[in-house]
Amino acid sequence: MSFYISLSGLKAAQTDLSTTSNNVANVGSNGFKRSQAHFGDIFAAAPMQTTTQVSGQGVRVLGISQQFTQGTLEQTSKSLDLAITGDGFFTVKGADGTVSYTRNGSFAVDDDRYAVDATGARIQIFAVNPSTGALVTPPTNATTPAALTDLVIPTTLNGVANGPQLNSVGVSKEGLVSAIYADGSTVYLGQVAMASFNSLEGLRQQGNAHWTSTVASGEPILGTANQGMYGALETGMLERSNVDITEELVSLISAQRNFQANAKAIEAANTLSTTIVNMRS
Template sequence: MAFTQGVSGLNAASSQLDTIGHNIANSQTVGFKKSRTEFADLYAGAKAGLGVQVSAITQAFSQGAMESTDRDLDLAIQGGGFFRLTDGQQVSYSRNGQFQMDSNGFLVNNTGGRLMGYPVDDPTSANPVVLAGAQPVALQVAQGDLDASATTSGSMTFNLDSTDTAKLNAAGDPIAFDATNPKSYNWQTSLTTYDSQGNAQQVNLYFVKSETPNTWDVHALNKGVEIVSGGGPKTLSFDPNGKITGDSNLALDLDPQNGANRINATIDLSSITQNSGSFVVKAAGQNGYAAGSLTGVSIADNGDVLGKYSNNQSRALGRVALAGFTNEQGLKPDGNNAWLATTDSGQELLGSAGTGQLGSLRSQTLENSNVDLAAELVTMIVAQRNYQANAQTIKTQDQILQTMVNLR
């Protein structure tokens, strides 16, 4: 019986050494999760026992260390969950976030598995909406250009100098506004807008202080033509504290005169002030842009796949979907740092990063292997001694048997 016990011990120790070797070999594999060999005793009715057996090889899904890479398509999961991948036939799961874009625009890992996620409602829209509740699909980056978008709204924040005076001639009468005559206005600034063909259209704004206290007239010109809706100018009024009152929207009606559609835009001036101090623009912006071509792809921390374009625009092209499992130990290792779902793991629990029990995403980051080399080497020494001890029991039993054979 001792031979059987010793052999079972050798087999168990050998299996443990195999597991340790596998862990050490993958200590630098991104997203790798270490395993351990678990044992159980054997009795089968024998009083002394029949030895040992390997009851399971379990995986430890503890978090690996994070490493910054500064590469746009590198992605790490901080917390629970797996990336969902497809090869066109089956779905697999991985913690390895080393992704790249193939020739067809799909985001793939180094074995060709396509990263899956939620699509957007309309990829051609200026403001696509991610369909977070839809069935995940392989994420693909459209290679086409981003069409131009005409300006429809904008905003400006600036201060009008309350100490400035109305522009009057020698007779004390207001000087008629003339864009070519700087003496006819107090201040001038500009805002770039875009027509439907993506052409930049410069809007020059001229501010004229009225003889009426706390009142200014604003003229908007493009190519020398007044473009304030209704013929202009627009009158702006301020309270004694320098805060704008009444209607603060500047409506523009601009004919590009190049075949493009007219620009009808509203510029929000609700944040401007009238205080003592210099004329200064603090912020300005509008929602139009020229056409642009794709220059790069990045992944935001919320999982949104963002296309970057040459016109300084970015668009959500989809969102990475994460999958969780009730029993991660039930996942079946499939090689290439991936797992397959089984009946033991339970159904996948899909969602966006940061929802439910799913972890958050960290872009330009990778999760290293969770193997602790020092701990594995110590465990290897113990397993080696265990192997030697079991071999010694076989040797001892052999000596006893030899003694019995030599009895006269």
């Protein structure tokens, strides 16, 4: 039995090592959230058995959860680089129509003048009045991603050929996107849609710092930045990984020691078994 107990400890330590190694590997990934492995003991006894005379039967992995804490902010000075200070996610839509959520606010303009992230997914916005910036339809908890639109940044005023050229693009702390043209005109293009969830731990990882909603996470609750449960937007900045390299290195050492200890336990059990076999022979 001790072989299997120690084997479960080896597997648990290996999972801990893999989780920590993944955190360290992504220390430079924008919007990445570190993961943490959770373990529980295995115990079994007959209903009439005295549990004080029964040792445990090993350990098992209960799950690997992500820690959605704030990462540090890095200044880039690019007008479409956005960072969230507080809770919330950007809502983006891929080329296949899949809606996902991210904290990586590194956006740029593609050939069709859509604002996209590094994966080519288009950032989603609420429609606003081009002149005043007022929301056409104020978001509520019943709003679905289908009510959102893609952010388009025309190179000329109102997209008219030979019209005044685009000078600059700005994003306020509330996520209101404005474009200033050569003739001094200001046009409001939309307001960045923010998403929140009842259970962040229920989100499904998709890679590239993207998550999708599940039954466990609940449907997204959409709103605007710097309002209620949503954090403010910082333009010209990016949120880096929330991995603390010093903490991860300590975790690596701890997991390595656990692995070595379980290996020693297997070695000791093997020595005892060999001794008993030799005594019988």
